[in-house]
Amino acid sequence: MRRFDYFRPKSLKEALELKKTIAGAKFISGGTDLIVQIKNRELKPSALISLRFIPELATIEINGGARIGALVTISDILQHPELGHNYPVLTEAAKSLGSVQIRNVATIGGNLCNCSPCADMALPLLVLEAKVRLQSAKASREVPISKFFKGPGESCLASNEILTDILLNPPHNKAKATFLKKGRVKVDLAIASLALLLEMEGGICRKARIAAGSVAPIPLRLSKVETLLEGAAVSEDLVSKAQHLARETVSPITDVRATEKYRRQIVGVYVKRGLEKILGQSLA
Ligand SMILES: Cc1cc2nc3c(=O)[nH]c(=O)nc-3n(C[C@H](O)[C@H](O)[C@H](O)COP(=O)(O)OP(=O)(O)OC[C@H]3O[C@@H](n4cnc5c(N)ncnc54)[C@H](O)[C@@H]3O)c2cc1C
Numbered sequence: 001m002r003r004f005d006y007f008r009p010k011s012l013k014e015a016l017e018l019k020k021t022i023a024g025a026k027f028i029s030g031g032t033d034l035i036v037q038i039k040n041r042e043l044k045p046s047a048l049i050s051l052r053f054i055p056e057l058a059t060i061e062i063n064g065g066a067r068i069g070a071l072v073t074i075s076d077i078l079q080h081p082e083l084g085h086n087y088p089v090l091t092e093a094a095k096s097l098g099s100v101q102i103r104n105v106a107t108i109g110g111n112l113c114n115c116s117p118c119a120d121m122a123l124p125l126l127v128l129e130a131k132v133r134l135q136s137a138k139a140s141r142e143v144p145i146s147k148f149f150k151g152p153g154e155s156c157l158a159s160n161e162i163l164t165d166i167l168l169n170p171p172h173n174k175a176k177a178t179f180l181k182k183g184r185v186k187v188d189l190a191i192a193s194l195a196l197l198l199e200m201e202g203g204i205c206r207k208a209r210i211a212a213g214s215v216a217p218i219p220l221r222l223s224k225v226e227t228l229l230e231g232a233a234v235s236e237d238l239v240s241k242a243q244h245l246a247r248e249t250v251s252p253i254t255d256v257r258a259t260e261k262y263r264r265q266i267v268g269v270y271v272k273r274g275l276e277k278i279l280g281q282s283l284a
Pocket residue numbers: 026027028029030031032033034035036051070071096097098099102105106107108109110111112113114118119120121157161162163164187188189190
């Protein structure tokens with residue numbers, strides 16, 4: 001590995017100042033993505049600026065909705081009783097991310113900022129319509145998570161910004177959501193994954209939010225499928241149309257983990273399985 005300097009700022013101001021003054025520096029949180037990329041020589045930063053010593057980035061606040069600091073680890077999410085109670089889909093996804101050792105250091109902010117199409121935490125946040133707060137030395141802005149991802153490894157985060165918080169709306173008492181993930185083995189990145197949120201009223205779907213992972217250049221909202229379901233009674237025929245549309249909407253690639261055909265197939269299966277899980281009935 002190439003040599004690099006390492007800094008441990010104790011405030012956001014200090015971290016942003018360092019980033020501005022050191023060309024080629026990268027922020028590091030848990031390092032579970034970044035160190036692998038440095039070892040593989042995909043990245044050659046001149047310096048690493050650790051965000052782990054900035055206390056306000058590692059807190060969770062329940063305030064009707066929720067504010068999750070970017071440095072909150074995946075294990076912190078699993079151990080927080082109210083977060084799991086209010087947003088069970090978030091903990092379902094967190095449980096599926098890596099191993100215990102990875103979850104103990106991997107952060108939710110790092111998972112989003114790495115911008116992988118397979119980022120497990122992106123999907124529940126997309127169906128919960130979360131926002132992210134981005135902070136530069138001069139200003140703070142809030143961006144809907146659906147507008148955050150731009151491509152593999154790319155987001156709307158500017159190089160002089162830190163993702164500081166994830167903001168969640170208060171949970172809706174009629175909404176139910178679930179997360180499904182297919183990997184080659186238990187501890188693996190997703191071949192394909194799906195989060196689905198439904199609000200039902202008298203057999204009619206009032207709201208549907210669906211997001212899929214590892215099947216497009218970004219973690220993707222399946223807006224056309226959502227529109228198809230909304231305002232309709234969830235019948236066998238509708239589910240079949242939703243499965244077809246989901247398979248048509250995604251644009252997966254073939255790689256070492258799976259073929260594009262298999263990934264499309266899984267997305268279709270997961271649309272049906274997710275609906276069945278939420279509605280508690282077979283839609284065969
Ligand atoms: C063995 C193994 C298994 C894994 N399994 C999974 C899995 O099942 N599912 C999955 O989704 N991921 C998995 N990962 C990937 C990784 O663990 C997660 O993406 C993790 O959440 C990354 O968080 P981190 O804190 O380690 O990020 P880091 O590696 O520290 O950072 C990742 C990127 O984000 C930037 N960054 C980090 N925090 C911020 C911030 N607050 N503001 C601005 N930029 C920031 C960094 O500069 C870097 O570019 C796995 C990794 C390993 C090594």
